[in-house]
Amino acid sequence: MIERIRVALLTALLIVSLAVPALAQKPVKIGVLTPLSPPGDAAAGQFIVRGAKMGAEEVNARGGVLGGRKIELVIEDDSGTPEKGAAGFRKLATQDQAVAVVGQFHSSVMTAVQVLAEQFKVPVFSTQASARQITEKHLNFTFRTHVIDPDRCVMWTRWAKERGFKRVALITENTDYGVGLVDETKKAFASMYPGAELKTVIFDRAVVDLTPQLLEIKNWKPDALFNGGIGTPTYLIAKQAWDVGLTPAVPTLISYDAPSRPEYWKNLGEKGNYASFIVYYHPTMRLTGRGEAFRKKYMAEFKEDPIYGALNGYAQVVLLADALNAAKSDNTDALLKALLAGKFEGWNGTISFTHGEGPYWQQWSPPMLVIQYAKPEMPFADAKIIYPAELKTGDWVAAPKP
Amino acid sequence: MDALLLSQYVLSGLVIGVIYSLMALGITFIYSIMKMINWSMGEFYMIGSYVQYAVIVNLVGPRHWYLAVPLAMGAVFVLGLIIQRFLLRPMFVGGVERRDEYATVMTIALMVLFRNLAIVLGGPNQYAPPDYARPVTLGTLPISGNRFVALIGTLVLLGLFYLVIKKTWIGRALRGAAQNRVGIQTAGIDVLRLDMLAFGVGVALAAAAGALLAPDFLVYPENGAISTFKGFEIIVIGGLGSILGSVVGGVLLGVIEALGSVFISAAYKDLYGFLLLIVLLVFRPTGLFGERERSV
Numbered sequence: 001m002i003e004r005i006r007v008a009l010l011t012a013l014l015i016v017s018l019a020v021p022a023l024a025q026k027p028v029k030i031g032v033l034t035p036l037s038p039p040g041d042a043a044a045g046q047f048i049v050r051g052a053k054m055g056a057e058e059v060n061a062r063g064g065v066l067g068g069r070k071i072e073l074v075i076e077d078d079s080g081t082p083e084k085g086a087a088g089f090r091k092l093a094t095q096d097q098a099v100a101v102v103g104q105f106h107s108s109v110m111t112a113v114q115v116l117a118e119q120f121k122v123p124v125f126s127t128q129a130s131a132r133q134i135t136e137k138h139l140n141f142t143f144r145t146h147v148i149d150p151d152r153c154v155m156w157t158r159w160a161k162e163r164g165f166k167r168v169a170l171i172t173e174n175t176d177y178g179v180g181l182v183d184e185t186k187k188a189f190a191s192m193y194p195g196a197e198l199k200t201v202i203f204d205r206a207v208v209d210l211t212p213q214l215l216e217i218k219n220w221k222p223d224a225l226f227n228g229g230i231g232t233p234t235y236l237i238a239k240q241a242w243d244v245g246l247t248p249a250v251p252t253l254i255s256y257d258a259p260s261r262p263e264y265w266k267n268l269g270e271k272g273n274y275a276s277f278i279v280y281y282h283p284t285m286r287l288t289g290r291g292e293a294f295r296k297k298y299m300a301e302f303k304e305d306p307i308y309g310a311l312n313g314y315a316q317v318v319l320l321a322d323a324l325n326a327a328k329s330d331n332t333d334a335l336l337k338a339l340l341a342g343k344f345e346g347w348n349g350t351i352s353f354t355h356g357e358g359p360y361w362q363q364w365s366p367p368m369l370v371i372q373y374a375k376p377e378m379p380f381a382d383a384k385i386i387y388p389a390e391l392k393t394g395d396w397v398a399a400p401k402p
Numbered sequence: 403m404d405a406l407l408l409s410q411y412v413l414s415g416l417v418i419g420v421i422y423s424l425m426a427l428g429i430t431f432i433y434s435i436m437k438m439i440n441w442s443m444g445e446f447y448m449i450g451s452y453v454q455y456a457v458i459v460n461l462v463g464p465r466h467w468y469l470a471v472p473l474a475m476g477a478v479f480v481l482g483l484i485i486q487r488f489l490l491r492p493m494f495v496g497g498v499e500r501r502d503e504y505a506t507v508m509t510i511a512l513m514v515l516f517r518n519l520a521i522v523l524g525g526p527n528q529y530a531p532p533d534y535a536r537p538v539t540l541g542t543l544p545i546s547g548n549r550f551v552a553l554i555g556t557l558v559l560l561g562l563f564y565l566v567i568k569k570t571w572i573g574r575a576l577r578g579a580a581q582n583r584v585g586i587q588t589a590g591i592d593v594l595r596l597d598m599l600a601f602g603v604g605v606a607l608a609a610a611a612g613a614l615l616a617p618d619f620l621v622y623p624e625n626g627a628i629s630t631f632k633g634f635e636i637i638v639i640g641g642l643g644s645i646l647g648s649v650v651g652g653v654l655l656g657v658i659e660a661l662g663s664v665f666i667s668a669a670y671k672d673l674y675g676f677l678l679l680i681v682l683l684v685f686r687p688t689g690l691f692g693e694r695e696r697s698v
Binding site: 037038042046204213235242 | 418533618663
C-alpha cells in the first residue's frame with residue numbers, strides 16, 4: 001500500500017515538475033487585427049504586420065516577457081470591414097486568448113471591435129484609425145497611439161489658410177473616417193477660417209468611376225482639393241482628378257500617408273506629382289533610441305525606409321511587452337492598470353495614456369507634417385516638409401500653369 | 403443649370419455606359435444560350451485586368467499595350483472553356499435536377515475562389531498598367547486617354563460581335579440555341595459545344611472590359627465588383643437575353659446617372675440607375691427589349 005502511495009506521489013511530482021516549465025514557457029499571445037485584403041487598405045495592414053513582427057522578435061531576442069515567456073503574434077485579417085473585424089476580434093479574444101489586440105487601421109472596424117474589447121476585457125489599440133469617436137467614448141479597453149481626425153482637420157484647414165486657398169473641395173468616402181473628415185473640416189473651417197468656402201462630396205467606397213463627382217468639383221473652381229480616400233479610392237481620386245484636368249492645376253492634399261509607400265508612384269506615375277500629403281513620420285525626424293534601432297534594422301531587412309504603420313505596429317508590441325513586465329502578469333486587468341500607470345518608450349517619444357478630455361482619452365498622438373512631392377518618382381526621404389512652418393525643410397511648389 | 407457641365411456629364415455617362423455594356427453583353431449572351439446567370443462575371447473582368455497588367459509589364463511593354471488586350475481575352479476565353487467543360491456542363495448532362503441552383507452555387511463559389519486566388523497570387527495591393535494614351539477632350543468632356551481607348555475598343559468589339567452573330571454560320575447556330583435548345587439539336591448541332599463557346603465568349607467580353615479599364619480603375623482582387631453590379635443593372639433595364647437591350651441599357655444607365663448627378667447630386671450617382679430599374683420593373687418587368695417567356 002505504502003509502495004503504491006509512493007509511486008502515485010512520485011508520478012504526481014513528475015507531472016507537476018514537467019508541467020511547471022511548460023507553463024513558464026507558454027507564450028503570451030498578442031493579436032494583430034488589421035486589413036490584409038480588400039476592400040481594406042491591405043498595403044497598410046502589411047506594413048503594420050511587418051512592424052509588429054519585428055517588435056515581437058526584438059522582445060523575444062531579449063528574453064521575452066514575464067520572466068522568459070515568448071511573445072507570440074496571432075495575425076488576423078479584418079479586410080477593412082466591421083463584420084470581419086468583429087469575427088476576428090472574437091476569435092483572438094476567445095479562441096487564441098490574446099492579452100491585447102493591435103493593428104487597427106480602419107475607423108469603421110475599430111468602432112465595431114472596441115465594443116467587443118470592452119465585453120471581453122481585452123485592450124485594443126488603434127494603430128492608424130483616427131476617427132474622433134473611437135476615444136471620445138471613454139472606453140476602458142480602447143487605446144490609441146495615432147492622430148485624431150479633429151487635429152488632422154485643424155491642420156489642413158490651417159494649411160489652406162496659410163496658402164490663401166479660399167475655396168476648398170473635400171472628396172471622401174462614406175466610411176466613419178470619411179464622414180468624420182467632413183464633419184471635422186466643416187467645424188474647423190467655420191471656427192478658424194471664416195469667409196472661406198468648403199465643398200464636400202462623399203462617395204460610396206465601392207465606386208470606381210468618380211468622373212461626375214470630380215467634374216462637379218472642377219466646375220465649382222476650387223483653389224485646393226482635399227483627397228479623403230483610404231486605400232484604392234485615394235489612387236482613384238488622384239488619377240481621375242488629373243484626367244479631368246482638375247489637378248495638378250488645382251493643388252491637392254491627401255489626408256494620410258499613403259503616398260509614402262513604394263506603390264504610390266507605381267500606381268500613379270506622373271499623376272502623383274505635386275501632391276501634398278499628411279504624414280506622421282519622415283526619415284529626417286529624430287527618433288528615440290528604440291525607434292532608431294528599429295529603423296536601422298528595418299532598412300537592413302527590407303532595403304527601404306520604414307513606413308509609419310510599421311513603426312507604430314512595432315511600438316505597440318514593445319509597449320505591450322513593457323506593460324506586461326510592469327504588470328508582472330498577463331491578466332488583462334493588471335495589464336490595463338500597467339498601461340495607464342506607465343510611461344513607455346515609443347518610436348519618437350514617450351508614450352503615456354491619460355484620461356484627458358473628449359477624444360484625448362487613453363490617446364497619444366504622434367506629430368503631423370505636410371510634405372510634398374515636387375517631381376515624379378521622388379523618393380519619400382527626399383520629399384520636403386512644407387508645413388508646419390517651424391519644421392519646414394522646403395517650400396510648397398505649385399504646378400506649372402498648363 | 404450650366405450647359406457645359408450638363409454636356410460633360412451626359413458625355414461621361416454615355417462613355418462609361420457603353421463600356422459597361424460589354425459586361426452586360428457577356429452576362430446576357432451566356433444567359434441566352436445556357437439559361438444561367440454567371441455570378442462570377444466580375445471575377446473574369448478582374449482576371450482580364452490582371453492578365454493585361456502582367457502581359458504589359460512582363461511581356462510586351464507599355465508601348466504595345468494593345469497586344470495585351472487580345473491576349474487577356476484569349477486567356478480568359480480558354481479559362482471559360484475549361485470551367486464550362488468541367489464545372490458547368492454537368493448541369494446539362496449530369497442529371498442535375500435543380501439547374502438554376504447548381505449554376506448559382508457554382509458561379510458564386512467561383513467568385514469566392516477567384517478573388518482569394520488573386521490575393522494569394524498577386525497580393526492584396528492594387529496595380530496600374532501604364533496609361534494607354536494621353537488625356538483627350540471628347541466634345542466638351544476632358545477624359546483620360548485610357549477611357550477613350552476603352553470606348554473605341556468596346557465599339558469595335560460590339561461591332562465584331564454583331565457581325566459574328568448576324569452574318570456567320572456559328573452566329574446563326576447560337577441564335578438558334580438561344581431560341582430553342584432542343585430544336586437546334588434536331589438540326590444536328592452539338593448544343594453542348596455551343597454552351598462552351600458561349601461561356602468562353604461571354605467571359606472574354608468581361609475580360610476585355612477589365613483589360614481596357616485597367617489603367618483607369620486599377621487592378622486589384624475586387625475590381626470586378628462594381629462592373630458586375632452595373633452589368634446586372636443594365637441587363638434588367640435592357641431586358642435579359644437581349645443583345646440590343648444590353649447596349650441601349652448601358653447607354654441609358656450612363657445618361658440617367660449623369661442627369662441625376664447634374665440635377666440632384668453627383669454624390670448619389672449610383673442611386674439613380676436603381677431608381678430607373680425599380681420604375682422599369684414596375685411598368686415593364688421584362689426590361690426594354692426583353693420578351694415575356696412563353697411556354698406550352
